[in-house]
Amino acid sequence: MYRLIVVAATAGVISSGCAEIECEGEGAAAVCVDDTRPATLEYVTTTILRPSCANAQCHSSFAYTYEYRFDTVEHAQESIVKLDGSQIVFPGDPDASLLYLVLIRDTGPNGEFPRMPYDQPMAGADIALVRRWIEEGADGLVVP
Amino acid sequence: MKTILFVVALTATVVVGEVAEAYPQFQLSRDQTCTGCHISPAGGGLLNENGFTVAEATSQFGTAPEFFYGKVPSPDWLVLGGDLRGAGGLLKYGGPEDSAIYAFPMQVELYAHAKFGPISLQLTGGFRPAEETNEAATTVGSREHYLMWKQKPDENEGWYVRAGRFMPVFGLRLAEHPMYTRRYGGTQLYSDTYGLAIEYVDPKFEVHVTGFVEDYLIDPVEHANGVAAYSELRLSETLSFGAEFMYKSFTNGEFLLSKDLDNDSRQFHIGITNKLYLQGPDILLQTEIQFVNQLVGKDNRSPDSKVGGAPKGLVGNLVASKMLGDFLLLDVGTGHYDSNFRIANLDRDCVDLNLHWFTTSHLELVLNGRYELIGFNKGADPGAYALLQLHYRL
Numbered sequence: 001m002y003r004l005i006v007v008a009a010t011a012g013v014i015s016s017g018c019a020e021i022e023c024e025g026e027g028a029a030a031v032c033v034d035d036t037r038p039a040t041l042e043y044v045t046t047t048i049l050r051p052s053c054a055n056a057q058c059h060s061s062f063a064y065t066y067e068y069r070f071d072t073v074e075h076a077q078e079s080i081v082k083l084d085g086s087q088i089v090f091p092g093d094p095d096a097s098l099l100y101l102v103l104i105r106d107t108g109p110n111g112e113f114p115r116m117p118y119d120q121p122m123a124g125a126d127i128a129l130v131r132r133w134i135e136e137g138a139d140g141l142v143v144p
Numbered sequence: 145m146k147t148i149l150f151v152v153a154l155t156a157t158v159v160v161g162e163v164a165e166a167y168p169q170f171q172l173s174r175d176q177t178c179t180g181c182h183i184s185p186a187g188g189g190l191l192n193e194n195g196f197t198v199a200e201a202t203s204q205f206g207t208a209p210e211f212f213y214g215k216v217p218s219p220d221w222l223v224l225g226g227d228l229r230g231a232g233g234l235l236k237y238g239g240p241e242d243s244a245i246y247a248f249p250m251q252v253e254l255y256a257h258a259k260f261g262p263i264s265l266q267l268t269g270g271f272r273p274a275e276e277t278n279e280a281a282t283t284v285g286s287r288e289h290y291l292m293w294k295q296k297p298d299e300n301e302g303w304y305v306r307a308g309r310f311m312p313v314f315g316l317r318l319a320e321h322p323m324y325t326r327r328y329g330g331t332q333l334y335s336d337t338y339g340l341a342i343e344y345v346d347p348k349f350e351v352h353v354t355g356f357v358e359d360y361l362i363d364p365v366e367h368a369n370g371v372a373a374y375s376e377l378r379l380s381e382t383l384s385f386g387a388e389f390m391y392k393s394f395t396n397g398e399f400l401l402s403k404d405l406d407n408d409s410r411q412f413h414i415g416i417t418n419k420l421y422l423q424g425p426d427i428l429l430q431t432e433i434q435f436v437n438q439l440v441g442k443d444n445r446s447p448d449s450k451v452g453g454a455p456k457g458l459v460g461n462l463v464a465s466k467m468l469g470d471f472l473l474l475d476v477g478t479g480h481y482d483s484n485f486r487i488a489n490l491d492r493d494c495v496d497l498n499l500h501w502f503t504t505s506h507l508e509l510v511l512n513g514r515y516e517l518i519g520f521n522k523g524a525d526p527g528a529y530a531l532l533q534l535h536y537r538l
Contacts, residue, residue: 035487037455037484037487038440042409042440043440046394046409046438046440047438047440047455047483047484051328051483054365055327055332055333055365056273056332056333056334056335056365057273057333060363060364060365060366061275061363061364061365061367062273062275062334062362062363062364062365063273063274063275063276064275064276064277064278064363065276066276067276067277071365071366071367072367072394072395073409106242107242114237114242114244115237115242117237118235118237118242118244119235119237119322119527120237120492120516120527121237121516121518121524121525121526121527122524123489123490123492123518123519123523123524124489124518124519124523124524125487125488125489125490125519125523126490
């Protein structure tokens, strides 16, 4: 038991002691100072969209809900810019990009259009990175 | 509070549920190994003779524990079973006023295990969440199908070799798939895939090594090849320590090894587990802590960034379990997940509560509850759920 406490305490110290980038606020209001995480399609897909959205019941290839899947970079590209010309990211304009808007919107009065991901909240710092990625031109995304 | 009533189709197994798994809570406190009660060396699914006895002894009203109460005869070489699950309750998400009432089926699966001396065949089939663009072909499926060689066909220990489709053995294998060490710890729901496992189980020690590949026959949850290893040493009848390692290479379509490894997304998990049974109060403590290193391709790493292409994270669970009388099992646990501990307020922490009521040897009611904080309320609004789960074992 003593070992467990030591391990847990060590992990806690590592976890808290390494925090270098402070983000405050949530959703659209999240502000992250000096967040130098790469704002690229691959990084956003791999570290945010895949773990948050691409689970078995939702936007993985397994379920392909609403024909969006974010389990690989290629699938994210195909889902964000569809073959029929529709797109959910408009580089430079996060406020017109559904991918961002679903993360910050208020659920409708009758429960329609819930904020995503609806099984558990997304951290504001990650939402801020998605916004920055779109604002900076959606690096890595191929738009016709 | 805006409340909605959703009756979600079979595809919407959203929060809780999973296919039937072992109750690791019984390990050490009731039996030393998963194979003490289950046929599979991974635990979960079909019960063996001792498992039937435990199911009957830990239920309020008893009843014959065999498949269909023993009224459906089967030859000695064949074991049949199945699990039906559904749940309903309240889910709170997103903003402070966002909540919904859900009811949804979770699992309808049948199992068959055919044994011919040291060789056996395991088949698990049933309904699954359908792929939205291909419902007709994906409403039913086989989550598990594998051939198994067992060194000691009539005992619950020794060497095992499995080849086929199954979930690699990794960590505590808690039944509730939203547990952080399941969802973020490398074995999320329906990530069963094809692999080859070499395993050894005895009361003092067990080890499982599995090589796995992406499932190219169906559209999988994870597109990854890799290896998973888990070992557990039981120092006494009340104390065990485990070590775990997993490597995943996310393929982006390549089979086995990519030609451009530097640009692949890769993930490492390394961690420890501990089980401590406190005999006096009859409480089992289970802990799992994993360090997770997520690598992205070199073209997406920022050399000048302290947090660039390799987010380092931590995921863990601590669960205390206690039998309340003969037929109630209470789990109280905490979880911690930080996807990148160099970024403040990405971390999430939760308190979980599960109360199992084993009514008969086949019927179980479970109350699942969670309260979750993101960055201790600095990162996002809290989330929560409270669900009542009904589980019937055929």
